[in-house]
Amino acid sequence: METKKSYWIYQIIGWSLYFFSDLLNYFTIFSFDFDEFNKLIGNLIVNVAAGISLTHIFRIIFKRYHWIKLPVTQLIIRCAAVVAIITFVLAAINIPMDRDIINTEKMNWALRDISYLINLTKPVLIWVLLYVFYNVANLRKNDAVERVQLESSIKETEAKILRAQMNPHFIFNALNSIRALITEDPKKAMSGITQLSNLLRSSLVSHRRTTVSLKEEIKTIQDYLSLEKIRYEERLQIKWDIAKETEGIQVPPMMLQTLVENAIKHGVQKALRWGFIEISSHLEGQTLLIIIRNTGKLEGTDSKSSSGGFGLENTKRRLHLLYGNKSEFRIFQENHLTVNAEIRIPLDHQ
Template identity: 70%
Template sequence: MFEYMGSRKAYWFYQVGGWSVYFLSDLANNLQFLTFNFDQFDQVIGSMVVNVAAGIAMTHIFRIIFKRYNWVKLPIAQLVLRCLGVVGLITFVLAAINIPIDSDFINTEKMNWAIRDISYIINYVKPVIIWVLVYVFYAYAAERRNADIERVKLEASMKETEAKVLRAQMNPHFVFNALNSIRALITEDPKKASSGITQLSNLLRSSLISNRRKTVSLKEELKTIEDYLSLEKIRYEDRLQTKFDIANDTLKIQVPPMMLQTLVENAIKHGVQKALRWGFVEIRTFIEDNHLAIIIRNTGTLGDNSNSKTSTGFGLENTKRRLHLIYGNQYKFNIFQEDKLTVKAEIWLPLEQHTIE
């Protein structure tokens, strides 16, 4: 009966224990009506064993039918009618078994047969109704729980699939920009171009790994940023100034892979690339109020990099969606114009779920 509550052992424990307790209590309540002597004690015990076995057998058959034909999926009206039919049938069988057996122990000579039969039916219908109600209740509870588990699994699978798609959508933009940087150096400075190929190899390796992982340590992500900026410095030389201010206690914290690379790429494309003389990218991290704070400042104007029709604007939207998939509403992501020449991006990520121990 209670397979939904736990193991098969629990089911049989409640079956045997429940029916035994009921018929023992029924025997105790009817001692005043019994006319047997101690020579018939074995018969009384045998009668109780028969009742326990009959109760277990018939309710177990009901459980088999209930599961095999998936009654839990039936409309309420149909389920109620079927359960009432089962209750009536089991009650009738128990009464039919006990009336002839009890005639040896209970004086029924002065009892009207109709009253006798009704009293037996009333006596046995109560435990049967309770059994059926409890079983149906737990069957419905288990069905709802299983449905909730399947729904959560499906949502998690959909979120993971969406996150992988979003990561895959960002990678082509990053590769395209990196290849452009190397191409510009092939004829001018082969040595620097060779160095750029090494940097690109590291970046591609990080990109491939990121597609198989939901998060990476901030240290790994910063290494990717350093490779990317080193590659861009080959192209921009002194026009690109970088600064890192990284708190040591943030390096092991987990972050979405390639997230910062997207923001830094945005800073280069809409900041340094358009600067008349030089531009800068500054990355700072620290922990505050149980959150990892990542601050990115760069040369540029917000009007240039907020256009959702550009590839970078699309990348920013993807970044927000990825953060939402991982952190729900527990993160903050703001990008705004700090002053006339500087754009500032702030990311606040909760620490509880994504810190490496």
């Protein structure tokens, strides 16, 4: 509505200023009596109305038939034809009106008509060029907005798909842990079912949320490790070092749980005697640093290279989707028995 209002204001002011300035030129060249002055004012009103009407008709045609989407050559040809038509119509209106005031009959008719066409072509051409350029700029702006919205939608869809890809693997491991306890220790199996219920609830919520607080994510990991602790008993040693000020910071849901699951599968599970998992978090300036250390070796890589394994590539992609290049994920061999995974999340995205 605001754009439409501005359009009509510019139309009235623009054409009024042009034809008023044209009227002033007449006063510098000719002298008029009162009746002729009234006729000039009448001519001014007719010209303003004609200019507004003709250009508005062009606008209607331009929008209805989507000229903005035409190839450049076709657009130029059609706009040139419109400029010629509007100019001829305005000239046809002005020549008869001016005849009685400035006695154009004494002029050479060819020179007179050419003079009118040249003078009237300028404002019409400027109007058409401004309108076309405005629409081109507006189209590019809208296309840019649509591209951003589309990219955002694609990223959100991709992030949801990545979260969905983690769930089957996680459920499979959790069910295996409980299945091993059903005959050996029913009470522990019941406790495990409660833990699994909490995990499934967290998993379901993760599909509807882009991020959760670190405190919620830690609770999910605790439920998961409780299940694995039942399975591995003393073979699994767990250490926590979560800074209080980091608990409210938002992180991608189920991401850390996937890394812990990966640490169990590729580290603790393969340890000959026992293995450990150490999870810590603290702030480094405007960055949240989360470290997951575990027993294990990166297979098929040197000590400083990234490792494969379930969920690692997804973790990189999810971080990139949410935080771009400001986030960082790396996993490396800290020493011959310890793997270190580090995640850096910028606080300015919170």
